[in-house]
Amino acid sequence: MALGVLILAAFHPHLTAARIGRNIDLATDYNLLSGTSMACPHISMAAALLKASYPDWSPAAIQSALVTTANPLDNTNRPIREQDGSVASPLGIGSGHVDPNQALDPGLVYDASVQDLVNLVCSMNFTRNQTLTIIRSSYNCSNPTSDLNYPSFVALIRAAEIRRTLTRRFRRRVTNVRNGAATYKFTVEVPVNTTAVVEPQTLVFRKKNETKRYSLTIRYKADIEIQHREGAVIWTDQTGKYRVRSPIMVSAAADNFE
Numbered sequence: 001m002a003l004g005v006l007i008l009a010a011f012h013p014h015l016t017a018a019r020i021g022r023n024i025d026l027a028t029d030y031n032l033l034s035g036t037s038m039a040c041p042h043i044s045m046a047a048a049l050l051k052a053s054y055p056d057w058s059p060a061a062i063q064s065a066l067v068t069t070a071n072p073l074d075n076t077n078r079p080i081r082e083q084d085g086s087v088a089s090p091l092g093i094g095s096g097h098v099d100p101n102q103a104l105d106p107g108l109v110y111d112a113s114v115q116d117l118v119n120l121v122c123s124m125n126f127t128r129n130q131t132l133t134i135i136r137s138s139y140n141c142s143n144p145t146s147d148l149n150y151p152s153f154v155a156l157i158r159a160a161e162i163r164r165t166l167t168r169r170f171r172r173r174v175t176n177v178r179n180g181a182a183t184y185k186f187t188v189e190v191p192v193n194t195t196a197v198v199e200p201q202t203l204v205f206r207k208k209n210e211t212k213r214y215s216l217t218i219r220y221k222a223d224i225e226i227q228h229r230e231g232a233v234i235w236t237d238q239t240g241k242y243r244v245r246s247p248i249m250v251s252a253a254a255d256n257f258e
């Protein structure tokens, strides 16, 4: 989530950006606009700054740094709220308000390669031509998986699963992007009526660029009454300086909202 207020962004040069009097229309290549859509150039700016600082980071690493360092609290240190006053869920605010300075030093990143993204597309059971339309080059679908190495977790409840107790297991890899060794321990903000198990409980990195794996297993009852419940997995290093936070969302799937 980002501010969408007075963001300098590219603008259609043939549209009126400002008017003098009644009949003098002024055009421009760039304009300062406000609104929901202006969060996009704001986030793009933050991503561009990260890419300038770390030219070898992948798009996934940049996204991870922005997500895991975002702030889920407002300027009174309470959870960000919706306009109606209810606490906003990750479906509304993602992992929170973007903090570009924190993102410059995220501690750990969830990286993903092009092949990881291909594996995700492969899991969607598209036809060969549909898959080619997305991937746009020859591809290898030998290892399809919807469990992308992504810095958040979504467990969906499908209509056919109502009242059952469900277990979902997510596998993740995190890479140490700081110089030197680091030890991280997890905390979990467990969604209500859910259990969460993280394995292993400590990640020990001996040097920069080292990657460690962990799994998150969540178990929950598929109650129809609850449209969504949220939590988070937070990896904190031994100094307490780095907090790598990923939202967890247990939510009714789209086929359940009908």
Ligand SMILES: *[C@@H]1O[C@H](CO)[C@@H](O)[C@H](O)[C@H]1NC(C)=O
Binding pocket: 123, 124, 125
């Ligand atoms: C794709 O097909 C496999 C095998 O039939 C099935 O297990 C899986 O749920 C399907 N995935 C989607 C996203 O429909």
Ligand SMILES: *[C@@H]1O[C@H](CO)[C@@H](O)[C@H](O)[C@H]1NC(C)=O
Binding pocket: 129
């Ligand atoms: C897939 O795309 C190719 C090239 O555009 C076309 O010749 C072929 O008929 C398509 N196949 C299907 C099953 O639509």
Ligand SMILES: *[C@@H]1O[C@H](CO)[C@@H](O)[C@H](O)[C@H]1NC(C)=O
Binding pocket: 140, 141, 142, 143
């Ligand atoms: C596809 O990838 C798998 C490894 O995931 C590899 O073993 C296999 O040889 C690859 N196939 C082709 C045609 O490249």
Ligand SMILES: *[C@@H]1O[C@H](CO)[C@@H](O)[C@H](O)[C@H]1NC(C)=O
Binding pocket: 192, 193, 223, 226
């Ligand atoms: C939690 O589970 C209890 C017992 O099934 C139920 O009464 C309650 O409504 C649930 N609360 C939420 C927020 O899911």
Ligand SMILES: *[C@@H]1O[C@H](CO)[C@@H](O)[C@H](O)[C@H]1NC(C)=O
Binding pocket: 056, 208, 209
């Ligand atoms: C870490 O990985 C990046 C990209 O693969 C590389 O440019 C950099 O030299 C590596 N740093 C160390 C300390 O290994």
